[in-house]
Amino acid sequence: MEINLQKNYQPKDFEDRIYRAWEESGSFHAEADEDKKPFAIVMPPPNITGQLHMGHALDQTLQDALTRWKRMQGYSALWLPGTDHASIATELKVAEGIMASEGKTKEEIGREEFLKRAWEWKKEYGGRISRQMRKLGDSCDWARERFTMDDGCNRAVTEHFVNLYEKGWIYKGNRMINWCPSCGTSLSDIEVEHEDKNGLYWYFRYPGVDGEDVVVATSRPETMFADVAVAVHPKDGRYSGVVGKRVRIPLTDKEIPVVADLYPDPEKGTGAVKITPAHDANDFEVGERHGLEKPFCIDETGRMTALAGKYEGMDRMECRKAWVKELDAAGYLVKTEEKVIPVGTCYRCDTIIEPILSEQWFVKMDEMAKPAIRIAKEKALRHVPDRFEKTYLRWLEEIRDWCVSRQLWWGHRIPAYYCPACGQMTVSRDAPGFCPRCGHTGLRQDEDVLDTWFSSALWPFSTLGWPEKTKELAYFYPTDVLVTGYDIIFFWVVRMAFSGMEVMGDTPFRHVLVHGLVRDAEGRKMSKSLGNGIDPLEIIDGYGADALRFMLLIGASAGNDMRFQTDKLEGARNFANKLWNASRFVIMNLRDENGGFLEIADMGEEGWSAGNPALRDEDNWILSRMEDAIGEVTRHLDRFDLSLAAQRVFELTWGEFCDWYIELVKGRLYGEDEGSKAVARAVLLKTLGNILKLLHPFMPFITEEIWGYLPKPAWARQRDEGMLISASWPEVGADPGRETAAKRLERAMEAIRSIRNIRAEAEAAPSRRLAAAVLADAETAEALRAEEAHIKSLAGLSAVSYVEKREDAPAEAASAVISGAEIFIPLDELLDYKAEHERLGKEKARLEAEIARVGSKLENQSFVAKAPEAVVRAERDRLADYKEKLGKLAARLEQVKNKL
RNA sequence: GGGGGCAUAGCUCAGUUGGUUAGAGCGCUUGCUCGACAAGCAAGAGGUCAUAGGUUCGAAUCCCAUUGUCCCCACCA
Numbered sequence: 001m002e003i004n005l006q007k008n009y010q011p012k013d014f015e016d017r018i019y020r021a022w023e024e025s026g027s028f029h030a031e032a033d034e035d036k037k038p039f040a041i042v043m044p045p046p047n048i049t050g051q052l053h054m055g056h057a058l059d060q061t062l063q064d065a066l067t068r069w070k071r072m073q074g075y076s077a078l079w080l081p082g083t084d085h086a087s088i089a090t091e092l093k094v095a096e097g098i099m100a101s102e103g104k105t106k107e108e109i110g111r112e113e114f115l116k117r118a119w120e121w122k123k124e125y126g127g128r129i130s131r132q133m134r135k136l137g138d139s140c141d142w143a144r145e146r147f148t149m150d151d152g153c154n155r156a157v158t159e160h161f162v163n164l165y166e167k168g169w170i171y172k173g174n175r176m177i178n179w180c181p182s183c184g185t186s187l188s189d190i191e192v193e194h195e196d197k198n199g200l201y202w203y204f205r206y207p208g209v210d211g212e213d214v215v216v217a218t219s220r221p222e223t224m225f226a227d228v229a230v231a232v233h234p235k236d237g238r239y240s241g242v243v244g245k246r247v248r249i250p251l252t253d254k255e256i257p258v259v260a261d262l263y264p265d266p267e268k269g270t271g272a273v274k275i276t277p278a279h280d281a282n283d284f285e286v287g288e289r290h291g292l293e294k295p296f297c298i299d300e301t302g303r304m305t306a307l308a309g310k311y312e313g314m315d316r317m318e319c320r321k322a323w324v325k326e327l328d329a330a331g332y333l334v335k336t337e338e339k340v341i342p343v344g345t346c347y348r349c350d351t352i353i354e355p356i357l358s359e360q361w362f363v364k365m366d367e368m369a370k371p372a373i374r375i376a377k378e379k380a381l382r383h384v385p386d387r388f389e390k391t392y393l394r395w396l397e398e399i400r401d402w403c404v405s406r407q408l409w410w411g412h413r414i415p416a417y418y419c420p421a422c423g424q425m426t427v428s429r430d431a432p433g434f435c436p437r438c439g440h441t442g443l444r445q446d447e448d449v450l451d452t453w454f455s456s457a458l459w460p461f462s463t464l465g466w467p468e469k470t471k472e473l474a475y476f477y478p479t480d481v482l483v484t485g486y487d488i489i490f491f492w493v494v495r496m497a498f499s500g501m502e503v504m505g506d507t508p509f510r511h512v513l514v515h516g517l518v519r520d521a522e523g524r525k526m527s528k529s530l531g532n533g534i535d536p537l538e539i540i541d542g543y544g545a546d547a548l549r550f551m552l553l554i555g556a557s558a559g560n561d562m563r564f565q566t567d568k569l570e571g572a573r574n575f576a577n578k579l580w581n582a583s584r585f586v587i588m589n590l591r592d593e594n595g596g597f598l599e600i601a602d603m604g605e606e607g608w609s610a611g612n613p614a615l616r617d618e619d620n621w622i623l624s625r626m627e628d629a630i631g632e633v634t635r636h637l638d639r640f641d642l643s644l645a646a647q648r649v650f651e652l653t654w655g656e657f658c659d660w661y662i663e664l665v666k667g668r669l670y671g672e673d674e675g676s677k678a679v680a681r682a683v684l685l686k687t688l689g690n691i692l693k694l695l696h697p698f699m700p701f702i703t704e705e706i707w708g709y710l711p712k713p714a715w716a717r718q719r720d721e722g723m724l725i726s727a728s729w730p731e732v733g734a735d736p737g738r739e740t741a742a743k744r745l746e747r748a749m750e751a752i753r754s755i756r757n758i759r760a761e762a763e764a765a766p767s768r769r770l771a772a773a774v775l776a777d778a779e780t781a782e783a784l785r786a787e788e789a790h791i792k793s794l795a796g797l798s799a800v801s802y803v804e805k806r807e808d809a810p811a812e813a814a815s816a817v818i819s820g821a822e823i824f825i826p827l828d829e830l831l832d833y834k835a836e837h838e839r840l841g842k843e844k845a846r847l848e849a850e851i852a853r854v855g856s857k858l859e860n861q862s863f864v865a866k867a868p869e870a871v872v873r874a875e876r877d878r879l880a881d882y883k884e885k886l887g888k889l890a891a892r893l894e895q896v897k898n899k900l
Numbered sequence: 901g902g903g904g905g906c907a908u909a910g911c912u913c914a915g916u917u918g919g920u921u922a923g924a925g926c927g928c929u930u931g932c933u934c935g936a937c938a939a940g941c942a943a944g945a946g947g948u949c950a951u952a953g954g955u956u957c958g959a960a961u962c963c964c965a966u967u968g969u970c971c972c973c974a975c976c977a
Contacts, residue, residue: 005936007936007937008939009937176975194974201977216977217977218977219977264977265977268976268977270977273976274977275977280975280976281975282977283975342974342975342976355975387904387905388904390903390904391903391904391973395973486971486972487972490972490973521912554914554924559905560905560913562912562913565911565926567911567912567925568913568925568926570926570939571925571926574939577940578937580937581936581939581940582937583936584937585936585937586936587936588936589936639916644914644915647914647924650925651924659941662936663941666935753943756942756943757943757944759931759942759943760931761930761943849921850921853921857957857958860957860958861957862957863958864957866957866958867919867957867958871919871958874919875919878921
């Protein structure tokens with residue numbers, strides 16, 4: 001193999017190539033394999049009209065990391081991708097496109113033609129987002145890619161709809177719904193966003209017909225034409241005289257009754273409320289109670305109806321202005337008041353929603369919500385973090401019937417058919433050829449389509465084959481984890497939960513991993529209107545997919561928002577570069593000049609145990625760090641703490657492997673002892689191999705690329721001989737036998753750090769080799785002697801000597817105290833006793849403070865009695881260590897003082 | 901009107917079931933062309949963990965209150 005590793009991490013050199021290799025190898029594909037345990041994630045399907053944004057990047061990176069990890073653990077790991085038809089969003093986009101190119105409205109084009117265009121649109125753009133996912137490195141099973149309007153999903157939707165209808169849980173009814181005049185469709189309650197706007201209250205006098213005038217307040221004067229009553233509270237004394245009398249709608253000849261109802265709050269406004277049943281949910285109920293008419297004055301396009309007389313056809317907001325002006329001129333406007341008014345707006349187009357009375361399809365929710373509540377309470381469905389369970393439950397507990405019909409064309413058409421002759425409605429899986437009641441043919445299908453979320457609610461099982469009884473469904477359902485943002489819990493998670501329970505009788509997923517939003521550097525939400533969005537593809541282009549992924553993973557703690565900052569990204573990129581170069585170092589040291597492999601010790605099964613005498617202290621140390629990291633990373637992943645897992649590998653890679661092990665092992669690699677070199681190579685390879693494995697779920701490209709350059713050692717398991725994506729997840733536990741060796745090395749590290757510190761403080765010329773004298777107890781002396789070569793090379797010493805007594809140590813020297821030893825460095829003319837005195841004094845003060853703290857703790861009898869033994873012992877050891885250090889420090893300080 | 905999050909180093913944030921000398925990255929200071937890496941190496945400065953109580957042998961961590969801040973839900977004219 002040609003080895004020509006670039007000096008720097010250059011992701012463009014390999015990302016596309018690696019992805020192709022994965023895809024061609026079939027590694028992404030998961031079967032219902034009875035020899036393996038199943039693991040499944042269904043991907044929240046992005047909109048076909050959409051583009052990959054940072055939210056997707058985070059969402060998908062989390063899913064991909066989990067999938068890759070489980071795949072390596074030997075599960076049949078399925079990550080099922082797909083896209084959503086996004087009824088409203090797509091319809092708006094397609095209509096916009098047609099208008100832009102042909103200047104026609106969708107009505108002018110007609111339903112058939114419009115749908116043809118929409119499918120063309122889907123064909124053109126539907127693939128875009130999946131191409132973008134490949135750039136991110138998503139290891140999803142493309143062979144199982146689905147679309148919410150493909151044949152299988154269509155069948156699932158129809159089947160489910162008909163089942164619910166037959167059960168009586170879907171009904172058609174004339175009720176108050178949210179209407180978006182701009183989109184021209186009804187919306188469900190959660191598709192309405194609530195915001196407070198500064199607005200006006202107008203107080204109007206309704207002249208009495210057979211009694212007194214009544215003043216009412218309203219924020220929507222244009223609805224006045226559809227008033228059918230004025231309501232007052234029965235106990236409101238101010239109005240006791242007018243109840244039962246009539247008033248007239250100003251400037252009209254319409255007379256309406258004053259009714260007594262519990263709805264009006266005497267504290268608010270004037271205590272009298274105008275009642276407009278067709279345009280307000282509360283008023284609707286008042287109207288029902290009093291058997292009132294429900295006339296409309298605003299139509300579905302937001303214009304005034306004939307009821308508004310000369311304002312007919314005028315936009316509702318225009319009418320409001322003109323009507324108020326007219327009323328004012330006529331003396332009916334009593335006063336106006338500035339007030340904050342809560343208004344509902346459309347989540348897609350931001351238009352103010354009109355509550356109107358309309359005949360729509362509804363799903364009855366009370367019974368269906370119950371099992372969904374139960375699974376959360378019984379923990380068959382767990383939220384991570386668990387606080388989101390509250391959000392989930394509260395919504396289900398307050399759930400109201402779900403308006404599922406939309407006056408749109410792009411979507412699943414409601415399977416209800418009407419007889420043109422007798423009007424009979426038939427709900428059926430297939431279009432009936434004739435009316436079951438009168439036998440007439442030519443039945444017309446309902447014009448409306450279903451809410452997008454009706455089909456996505458079925459996603460966890462429709463994608464696995466339902467309503468067919470497929471082996472995939474039996475094997476992968478319930479899925480393991482659903483990954484999504486907290487903003488989607490109401491829209492989607494809840495609906496999948498109750499639908500899953502209704503259809504499958506089991507939770508659709510055992511865990512919901514909830515993440516937050518990716519915000520911009522200032523903490524603002526990324527949005528089109530602010531123009532502060534960051535395109536993941538540009539970032540991948542500039543920094544690499546792995547850098548982006550790692551940055552997202554390490555920066556996102558579960559459920560919390562994160563900020564997207566360039567310096568974080570650079571940090572992740574730098575980490576990739578660090579890994580790249582450490583790997584380059586390893587590879588360079590594994591190969592000879594001809595590109596062949598040098599001898600790597602065959603450690604076999606037993607060779608890795610601490611008992612193998614061929615292993616040096618630094619080998620045991622890095623192996624123990626590696627074993628610790630394997631345990632911790634796995635534990636964090638088990639708990640869905642991806643961020644902590646990533647941090648631990650980061651530390652292993654950079655802080656332990658690069659900063660220490662590579663430096664410690666260089667002496668051996670450049671030395672003459674071939675046997676020792678072969679062992680060093682083995683440890684390098686073993687450790688790097690495991691680092692790549694631990695890192696692969698987070699940074700799949702670079703780890704796979706490096707993996708390809710590594711020789712497959714004799715100890716490799718069969719699975720590890722192919723690509724990293726399907727290699728085995730490391731499982732080694734800690735080897736307690738390494739402790740002694742690791743302790744010796746750590747003692748040496750402490751010495752190295754102290755000496756480096758002295759050097760830096762004294763500004764000793766770095767190139768200058770220094771001699772050190774050590775005054776140590778027997779055990780420490782042994783440890784330091786064993787590690788002397790490392791201490792010399794890493795701390796830049798020419799010689800280390802050992803002395804028995806303080807008096808034998810060089811007098812003219814800087815010194816440092818470590819556990820069990822004192823180190824003296826003669827610095828000649830560079831020695832500054834004043835600085836030395838200050839440095840040691842500071843250290844002494846710190847130790848004294850610690851001794852006081854630990855001492856008082858140990859003097860506390862209840863601490864000693866009640867705290868766990870291990871904690872007490874640790875404190876005692878610490879105290880002894882501090883006291884020993886303090887003793888030396890005090891003695892040394894005395895010496896230094898005399899030099900001043 | 902309900903519900904929830906957050907408050908830890910100059911900045912952005914970790915801190916897993918209460919026991920560390922409270923951490924990281926960036927920034928800052930100082931010194932480094934030592935045969936993987938200046939996208940780097942080494943040394944260092946920097947925090948009374950928002951405030952006030954409580955529980956406990958022991959609190960950044962658990963409880964209560966307060967302040968600030970952000971978000972979600974809600975049919976109030």
